[in-house]
Amino acid sequence: MGDAMMATGQTDVANELSGNARPVAHWRNLLWWMVLAAVLAALRGTEYLSGESRLPAPASIGAVGENEAFIALAFGKVSSTHEFAISPALFRAQMAALKKAGYSTVGLSQIVRWRHDDEAMLPEKPLLLTFDEPHRETMETADEVFASLGMTGVVFVDPNVLDRRNTQMVSWHRLEQLVESGRWEVGVSGCRDTDIADLASAEALARRFARERDALERRLGRAVISVDCPRAWKFERRDGAEIWRQAVESASFAVGFATGPWKANYRDDPAFDFRRIRVARDWGESDLVSQLEIQAPRRKPFIDRFQSAQPAPDWMVDSGEIAIEDGMLRLSSKPGEQGALVTLAGTAHWRDARVEAELEDQGRGQFWISLRQRQGEPFVRLGVSEGEILLQARNRDGSFNRLGSRKAPTGAMTLSLRVVGSRVLAFVNGYRLLTRPAEVPEGAHYGSLMIAVWNDRGDDAAGVGASIRLKRIEAEPLPRKYGIVSAMPKAAVWTKLRREVDEMYMLSPSYFAWAGGAYKEARHRDLAVEIFARHHRLKFQPALVLEDPIQPSDAVALTEKALSWADDPAFDGLNVVMKPANVEDQQSKDFLAGLSARLAEKGKTLTVTLIGDWERDTFSFVHDNLILVQDGQTNVSVDEYTMASVP
Structure with a gap:
């Protein structure tokens, strides 16, 4: 969240890319609760597919719904006159495309029930549509479209703006009508640039949130359960995320939307840290649907042979840069920086998974592929550094311990990492790195697939930092x-x-x-x-x-x-x-x-x-x-x- 938060994140990335070894922590037995849903025929043996509901009644087999995650979209202005707004015609086309693609809009109260009730399910392809402010033309255009397509939305409101009777915004009376229609829910617009002083204190922020929520509830006669932070925070504090969390919880909001990297919002994500995909004014209908497909939980195999002119949008760059060169993906640090980190979208909650990367050579500096990676949490990684193939586990304290190693082959090589339950397997050019599986570090329950490069010395004498060229990457979530x-x-x-x-x-x-x-x-x-x-x-x-x-x-x-x-x-x-x-x-x-x-x-x-x-x-x-x-x-x-x- 903001510059201070990004600085903290980069420090965490640096800590996770390099570290010292210590003994491996042991995996504890996990207690699972999953209830059955569907059946899968197998070619060899008898295999089956399980879904979810509280009780395994046969009637639940084949049920359509989503029990894992939803995606939220964020819209700015929709206007025929504003220079940087989405045009009304484009907005109508986007909503029609979402409907055609099978997306169903959900409400905030529906999401809260889903988070707290194991039996509650969201519709297939659940989508929350949010708007940063009650701009008059935006609201009227969106409401017309919602009425015709059976959709709903959430608008975040600063009651002080409506009190000033800004003609660009809807009136209190019109907002009341929109809420009464059942197509709109209202949240508090937080983290405004004009209130920077409040953002330095969780107590001050919570008091302001509570005041504005009370004002909205008095005028609208409805509970207001959500607050958002639509802009990067502008104060120099490294504890910004904690201030936000405390403020949201102290003000008793059930849902908080924070600024940060795009991703789907999973059932067990912190309620104060939901994310939204910001819709660009130049996205066509196919662009919008494509972004949703990329960010949705990835349940199918992913293969990238880097045959396009540009890197696939599935790769989200956290730091460094990527480019396609000679039919390969180049991942490299930026000048003056030590590393680069890229995430495969839709893998934030991967548990068991397999990834295989084909390298042109050893590259420059260290190269790593990681599974179950989450900021500040244990994960496992396989890579090449200083002529060695290394399998490592990151511990919760930030240190790394070596699970296995061997001399790296010269020239091109293929590295494969697989995590199944509490087991880690690694392969080099199809051969096992270890004679038996290693153990996943305690706490590495789930997380993203990431690739990274790192150079402890930063730029070398030629001004080139860490880099690698990849010929191919294949990845897939694995059924247990x-x-x-x-x-x-x-x-x-x-x-x-x-x-x-x-x-x-x-x-x-x-x-x-x-x-x-x-x-x-x-x-x-x-x-x-x-x-x-x-x-x-x-x-x-x-x-x-x-x-x-x-x-x-x-x-x-x-x-x-x-x-x-x-x-x-x-x-x-x-x-x-x-x-x-x-x-x-x-x-x-x-x-x-x-x-x-x-x-x-x-x-x-x-x-x-x-x-x-x-x-x-x-x-x-x-x-x-x-x-x-x-x-x-x-x-x-x-x-x-x-x-x-x-x-």
């Missing part, structure tokens, strides 16, 4: 995949496991079952399964197969028995396997929720796999089979337990 195997797998299963292990995060041998009101345990267990899981850093959650519906009289005893099984220190939790039909009743839902909570108290995880139409011996303890379960929605934030469904 785990395997259910028999307690004593046969040779064919081991072959499949070794082939699939790089893409797996969990292993579930069928150790336990409940059928006919009785418990069953595998008489023999192959300890090599556990050794295999530990060697490859896979989660180890044995399967508890529930062949029959849970009866009220059995729920308590079954819970206690499951907890006793999960007490084994070798287990990371349990994987309850059951039919979709057997989880529809409230008794089963309560059982799963209760077991999840009890396991969480032990620091363990509950996974629930729903499998339909199984044969009686599908999960027998001796059945020679590997069932691959794939979750498919890696970017959805989950809290307590995971569910998947198999046809």
Whole structure:
């Protein structure tokens, strides 16, 4: 936010690009809560796609909606006379294009419900339309379009301006009419250049916000729950972000829009730090839709071979510069600076992912590709520096520790980095950097894909800083995949496991079952399964197969028995396997929720796999089979337990 904030950000970038080593922190068991939605057919094994809702009722399969993020647009003036405004004709065309592309407008109150209620979902392609001020021509044009297309918007208002009866702005009376129409919500316009003194104090800023909110609520008769900061802050303070946060929270606003890099707004983002994409006056309809597609959560593979004259707009430059040269992407620091950092848009909440970069050579200075990178948080990176290939983890204190290394090959090379669950794998020219996966640093739950160059010495004698030329970059979010195997797998299963292990995060041998009101345990267990899981850093959650519906009289005893099984220190939790039909009743839902909570108290995880139409011996303890379960929605934030469904 503003110059001071940017300076802080650049310092953080510098700290993250170079650092000292220390021992690796250990990954703690996570408690996930994901509920099932859809089914995916697979070519090899049985794979499935899971979406979200509180309870895994079959009726939710195929539900259309968004439970991950929304995008907000920011408009300045819409006018036929103002030199720097969007023309009314262009605005109408833009809104029609958004409607045609399937975007649905949402309101602030709808977003607040979505953030706090796990069962609430936004419509498909949710979009919040915001306006910086109640400019009369802007409001009348937008309202006409909204009425014809069934859209809504939010306008941020300075009540003092309306009190002065500025003829360029709508009147109080007209604003009241617009709000009454149901097409408009109102927020407080914050961080104005005329009030710089207030921006140096969270208390002063909160008092002003509260006064202006109260004035709007008295005139409009509606709750005002949002405030924005449309301009860069102009005061020299490095704690600007904290001042903003304190002011928004002290004034009791539910939503705050801050100035900063464009991005989608995710469900678990801080409510005071939502971002907006500012619409340029020269964007045509296709430009606007393209920007939304770029900033939306990226759920499909991305491949860039740099064949265009200009870099793809998907690359967001945080520092340094990028350019296309001879069919390659050049990333370099600017004169007088030590590094450059570029983010792939739409990856802010990537969890499991893969990235592969083909380099022309070692470049100048250091080169890094990072996954799960967030400012001030742990992440992992793979790169080349001073003739070495290095795999590193950034710790929360800013230091780096080495996870693996080898001598860099000469000439062109391909680096590949993959993060799955708590596992990190790295490859150089297709060969493993490590014989077994490394461990993700504690706290590196999700984050962006970034590429960077860095030179500790800054510009060299020739005046050239850090730089690299890339021939190709491929990246994709990875669905979580785990395997259910028999307690004593046969040779064919081991072959499949070794082939699939790089893409797996969990292993579930069928150790336990409940059928006919009785418990069953595998008489023999192959300890090599556990050794295999530990060697490859896979989660180890044995399967508890529930062949029959849970009866009220059995729920308590079954819970206690499951907890006793999960007490084994070798287990990371349990994987309850059951039919979709057997989880529809409230008794089963309560059982799963209760077991999840009890396991969480032990620091363990509950996974629930729903499998339909199984044969009686599908999960027998001796059945020679590997069932691959794939979750498919890696970017959805989950809290307590995971569910998947198999046809």
